Amino acid sequence: MPRTKIDLPYHVDHLSILDAEGNLDESLEPQISDDVLNRLYSGMLLGRRFDERLLNLQRQGRIGTFPPISGQEAAQLGAVATLRDTDWMVPAFRETAAEIWRGRTLESVILSNNGYSEGAQTSEKSHTLPVSIPVGSQMLHAVGIGWSIRYRKKDDVAMTFFGDGATSEGDFHEAANFAGVFQVPVIFICQNNQWAISLPRSKQTRSQTLAQKALAYGFPGIQVDGNDVLAVYAAAAEAVERARKGEGPTLIECVTYRISVHTTADDPKRYRSEEEVENWRQRDPLTRFQKYLVDKGLVNDSKIDALEKEVTEKIQAAVDNAEKQMKQFGDPLDMFDHLYADIPPHLAEQKEYLSKVLSTGNEE
């Protein structure tokens, strides 16, 4: 009865294909069509520029608090670009670029961030759940969806997003554990952006990587350079393929950085240095991908200029349209709708009451 070493056949890879300067490891280059590469670039550019515009709108008091995504475009889009329309996406709240990729309109993002529930109107067919703000709680929904996909004998997958902070939540443990036990087709995308508001990744967990947490639940975890869209895509494509074949879940830790504030109500100067932020700016996902595309001959200066103009116009049109819609939306009586399939008597009564109060007020 000796004390013996249990030989665990586990390891964690780190994947990087396009380095910070845009140098390519050709042996690892994923096969992505020119069309998808172009869409990825315009999606990342749109995500960045829209983020910048939203920040301006917020500072001008034209929208409320929102969580910027700048710096995390590759982690989001590299992942969702591997999905089909019939696959499911279960977001947290900092995946705006990915939501737009999945079909969400810019107008709806502006409306939601300015307090209009109309902005969250989702179609069941979108297979994309609305944002989930309580940290870590949404991953279990992806597990339930993944289980249902298998129950219906489909080869779709569910992809769920969360941050480094969410890995400390109990629901992360429960979701990963259930996913492992039931071998569901779920891809866990951890956007490790280094900061959970003011708490650095180093204080979130003593684990060397977040990817290794998957191993305890009996499925693979991989760490990728989350600012390298090719690496994110390659890892996600592999995980999606495994899931489609019935080989179960995967956790992908995308090492990235939240260049901007946690939300517009946050002041990062209180907890991190400008030097650190600057260091990460040098590892920008957009510029290195741009260099890759230039090297491939897919874009050039004039094409980039044209794309910038197109994106700016698209955003402006969305802002104009959303501000127009805000004038029509916001009927207070709508707050009673969509709580239940059919409005129950007590809610109908409260709605009627508010309606009367409002109309009397108007008459006076």
Add this chain to the structure above:
Amino acid sequence: MAKLTMVQALNLALRQEMEKDDRVVLLGEDVGRDGGVFRVTDGLIDQFGEERVLDTPLAEAGIVGMSIGMAVYGLRPVCEIQFSGFSYEAFHQIENHAARMRWRSQGGFSVPMVLRTPYSAGVRALEHHSESREAYYAHTPGLKMVIPSGPRMARALLVSAIRDPDPVIFYESKALYRAFREEVPEEEETFSIGKSQIVREGKDVTLISYGTMMRPALEAARILKEKDGVEAEVIDLLTLSPLDDSLFTESVRKTGRAVIVHEAPRSYGPGAEILSKLVDRSFYYLEAPVARVTGFDVVTPLFSRENYYIPGVDRILLETRRTLKTH
């Protein structure tokens, strides 16, 4: 018609709905091989297989969160939380997501799930195995809260809950699981969620209750008739949210007196809401202050003392007689 216990009647509802609709799946701790610790899901894994009766890992938030995903996908999950005292481990999933998904997506997604869980004291159990905390769920917008009081209604309401397009918290009284049998028809029977029922007609006082407390309430009504010559009308609420106030409003307008009976703690309990509705709608018909016979505002005592906590026939009689004496 077979005479069934509530456990058997609930089992019948689950079996028949699973036979009719392959969207119905069960999940929870020990619901498969073991048939549930109270045996409500007994035999279902043999009939429907592990594919539709899932023994889950021991994690309440996991069970509820997974059910939400299943329901969003288009299934009709019925999950079991082994004791309602453990449902708080999943409260954030219930409150933040099950209750809100329809609203959050503005009608895009819905969560047609049922959360079954045993509640109530009286079975000599450990701490956390005896609470009545229906107010938490009845207080939460977006949920429905159902509590049957006997086998036949339990079966009918569970069928309705499974078919309901919204999330339903379904409290099952442990004390009533095997307390008595009722005739339960084999053929389909449903009962509308959001409807209460008059179970005994009377003209002198209205007793309003639900769940476990229906038996002592009815027993008190019988004694009042026999010993006091008082005709008590007894109303079984059945659904706490959305609350049907039509029958008790009408009844109290007739009797002028009301006694509300529940096992849940008194303060902010369901009785407070019912009383407030009576004041709103029947104030000028009241001939006496409305009485509440409830649990006390304490942690449900361990079982050597639980009978002092549970509102029994004696306390119901005491308060009802006091109400009847007031002019």
